[in-house]
Amino acid sequence: MKLNRLYSFLKADIEEIEKELEVAIQSDSSLLQEASLHLLQAGGKRIRPVFVLLSAKYGDYDINVVKHAAVSLELMHMASLVHDDVIDDAELRRGKPTIKAQWDNRVAMYTGDYIFARALEYMTHIRVPEAHRILSHTLVELCKGEIAQIQDKYRYDQHLRDYLLRIKRKTALLIAVSCQLGAISSGAPEEVHKRLFNFGYNVGMSYQIIDDILDLTSTEKELGKPAGSDLWQGNITLPVLYAMDVPEVKGKIIRVREESSPEEIQSVIEAIRGTDAIERSYALSKRYLDRALEDLDHLPANKVKRTLKNIANYIGKRKY
Amino acid sequence: MKLNRLYSFLKADIEEIEKELEVAIQSDSSLLQEASLHLLQAGGKRIRPVFVLLSAKYGDYDINVVKHAAVSLELMHMASLVHDDVIDDAELRRGKPTIKAQWDNRVAMYTGDYIFARALEYMTHIRVPEAHRILSHTLVELCKGEIAQIQDKYRYDQHLRDYLLRIKRKTALLIAVSCQLGAISSGAPEEVHKRLFNFGYNVGMSYQIIDDILDLTSTEKELGKPAGSDLWQGNITLPVLYAMDVPEVKGKIIRVREESSPEEIQSVIEAIRGTDAIERSYALSKRYLDRALEDLDHLPANKVKRTLKNIANYIGKRKY
Numbered sequence: 001m002k003l004n005r006l007y008s009f010l011k012a013d014i015e016e017i018e019k020e021l022e023v024a025i026q027s028d029s030s031l032l033q034e035a036s037l038h039l040l041q042a043g044g045k046r047i048r049p050v051f052v053l054l055s056a057k058y059g060d061y062d063i064n065v066v067k068h069a070a071v072s073l074e075l076m077h078m079a080s081l082v083h084d085d086v087i088d089d090a091e092l093r094r095g096k097p098t099i100k101a102q103w104d105n106r107v108a109m110y111t112g113d114y115i116f117a118r119a120l121e122y123m124t125h126i127r128v129p130e131a132h133r134i135l136s137h138t139l140v141e142l143c144k145g146e147i148a149q150i151q152d153k154y155r156y157d158q159h160l161r162d163y164l165l166r167i168k169r170k171t172a173l174l175i176a177v178s179c180q181l182g183a184i185s186s187g188a189p190e191e192v193h194k195r196l197f198n199f200g201y202n203v204g205m206s207y208q209i210i211d212d213i214l215d216l217t218s219t220e221k222e223l224g225k226p227a228g229s230d231l232w233q234g235n236i237t238l239p240v241l242y243a244m245d246v247p248e249v250k251g252k253i254i255r256v257r258e259e260s261s262p263e264e265i266q267s268v269i270e271a272i273r274g275t276d277a278i279e280r281s282y283a284l285s286k287r288y289l290d291r292a293l294e295d296l297d298h299l300p301a302n303k304v305k306r307t308l309k310n311i312a313n314y315i316g317k318r319k320y
Numbered sequence: 321m322k323l324n325r326l327y328s329f330l331k332a333d334i335e336e337i338e339k340e341l342e343v344a345i346q347s348d349s350s351l352l353q354e355a356s357l358h359l360l361q362a363g364g365k366r367i368r369p370v371f372v373l374l375s376a377k378y379g380d381y382d383i384n385v386v387k388h389a390a391v392s393l394e395l396m397h398m399a400s401l402v403h404d405d406v407i408d409d410a411e412l413r414r415g416k417p418t419i420k421a422q423w424d425n426r427v428a429m430y431t432g433d434y435i436f437a438r439a440l441e442y443m444t445h446i447r448v449p450e451a452h453r454i455l456s457h458t459l460v461e462l463c464k465g466e467i468a469q470i471q472d473k474y475r476y477d478q479h480l481r482d483y484l485l486r487i488k489r490k491t492a493l494l495i496a497v498s499c500q501l502g503a504i505s506s507g508a509p510e511e512v513h514k515r516l517f518n519f520g521y522n523v524g525m526s527y528q529i530i531d532d533i534l535d536l537t538s539t540e541k542e543l544g545k546p547a548g549s550d551l552w553q554g555n556i557t558l559p560v561l562y563a564m565d566v567p568e569v570k571g572k573i574i575r576v577r578e579e580s581s582p583e584e585i586q587s588v589i590e591a592i593r594g595t596d597a598i599e600r601s602y603a604l605s606k607r608y609l610d611r612a613l614e615d616l617d618h619l620p621a622n623k624v625k626r627t628l629k630n631i632a633n634y635i636g637k638r639k640y
Contacts, residue, residue, distance in 0.1 A: 032467045086429060109406060109429050110466045116433070117459035120440055124453040132452045133444035139437035146430045147352045 003045060006310045009303070010053055013063050017049045020071045024118050035111040039078055048073040050311070051175060052182035055196045057304040059186030068125035069185040072135065073178045075119035080142055080174075082112035126185045134184075138177045145169025154234035156244065156254050163241055164205070167212075172204030195298050199308065202292035207315045209285035212237035213278055216269050228265045231256055231272075238284065242277035249275055289316035323365060326630045329623070330373055333383050337369045340391045344438050355431040359398055368393040370631070371495060372502035375516045377624040379506030388445035389505040392455065393498045395439035400462055400494075402432035446505045454504075458497045465489025474554035476564065476574050483561055484525070487532075492524030515618050519628065522612035527635045529605035532557035533598055536589050548585045551576055551592075558604065562597035569595055609636035 007014075025036035049070035056066040086108045116139065123135045148166050152158055179200035183193045214223065215230045216239055223229075230237050234256070244250040249271045256268055272278070292312045299305050327334075345356035369390035376386040406428045436459065443455050468486050472478055499520035503513045534543065535550045536559055543549075550557050554576070564570040569591045576588055592598070612632045619625050 027464060029464050029467050029471070031471050032464065083429060083433065086426065105425065106406065106470055107467070109403060110463050110470070113403065113433075113436070114460065114463035114467070116436070117456055117463055120456035121453065121460055124449060124456055127449055129444060129447055129449060129452075132449075133441065136437055136440035136444055140434065140441055143430050143434035143437055144347060144349055144352065147349050147427070147434070150426055150430070151349065151351050 017070050048178040051178040055179040055182030056186035058192045059188030068122050069181045072119045072122035079112045079115035141169045167208040171208040172201045175204035176200035199295035202288045206285045206288035228269050239277040239281045242280045243272040243275045337390050368498040371498040375499040375502030376506035378512045379508030388442050389501045392439045392442035399432045399435035461489045487528040491528040492521045495524035496520035519615040522608045526605045526608035533601050559597040559601045562600045563592040563595045
């Protein structure tokens, strides 16, 4: 079962978003255009636009209005990936060379800036001042999350709350805001925005935890990037944090360096998988997923609600 | 005569902006806070806030409203400096080490992102949707200017129009928009926004040309960074472009590389100064300055207009 089967009734609108994304990154600068297009064609699940559109169904849905919010959120996500690649020194994303690997860090930085700017520009088509405040505040939080990630690298004395705050800022907030701004852009009632924001936040937390688990349980082929990348780069993810409860495993983890060999990384991954860290991480992801489903309980029962529920369940159970 | 003597009647409001700038970059992340504060304390002329405040005087001036636009524009400028330093591999700005030199490129990138985001967030206090559209569009153009600068490095076959478009996007637009958004945020009539936008654009063009001249005519002590930096980095500025009309000088210019020694750079600077390039550059700067003064002719004669005129003249004649 593929994710997009869950919202096939949105197919025409998703195609409209895809077209609009190409228009959005058009530029008279050939370098910029090439760099952005490259990123666009690498694909992605477009899960943020899907959340925008579904949430907008709770109000007065007009694709010609709502599409601006959907494009804006996807551009925001794309821009953060570009800057993420600069920071991660990543050479591959979704199995394709990153912008940074193909050009260089400087072009990647300005391409990211350009896409961020385009994202904000698109949102100005939504004539609700609140929408711009929310989006720019989200960008502020996103940056704080990124800086925290740099600061917390190889910091083994951190707590669960550090990790949770980081993934809130880096992932969950953008999904929460996709739901919220979808609802706002179609004039849905405030009570609905708030529920959908919480739903998106909980789905986002669940999603990122699964992502962090998969970094340790999937193959390079499934991930489109080397397994254990987070570990290698000193990102202390949830399973790593849990695994450190076992002193011998902690001893192995804190010896990981950027210079560590693939064999060393593999042996640390196996040590982590030998603990209950993966299982505990799945349990926490499940708790967020359950909360997301509870948030939906308060919304009217209809096709949109069923779809949101199916997507949440899909995300909470995906294998890669 | 110091620049700030020209607008001493704004002293209290400028101090308010300065305080607000400190609030704006406050963060619970110590790294981010330190990096931003460092930049703030390096100072600067705060010329963009001054243009915002002066332009706002053409409408219903309320410092508690207008200050958000002023802070936003200065933050926008600061963020672009941070990213500029990443791209320029600059180690000094205004005589102080850059964020990049003190920390590293990654922190500099996210600090810039953070400040951009804060800039956009501040502008959302101005309850005019047009203001957000203008600001995010300005950021789009700024990025295009930066990418063009990378692309045009060491490209000796470029034309005057390439240079002019680059400095428009990199410098003049942000000054134009400072004037425009100042006027918009105080509800000044549309005719006034447009005049002030043009005034700011022409002042900005004049300003950047002078800046590019000073890179070749000032000392390291006056500039706060090594003389001939642009030349060194392959940025083809107006005087360099004009000097290339002399074949022997062009021959020297196209041999400049990042590895060139300070002595080689000095000899190329002297060759350029031996042509009429500096004089012709001053003449073009003067033309923009004259146009800026013409734009003011159409505005009511008052203290604000006299001040704008004095600032424009000051900028057009500054020695460093």
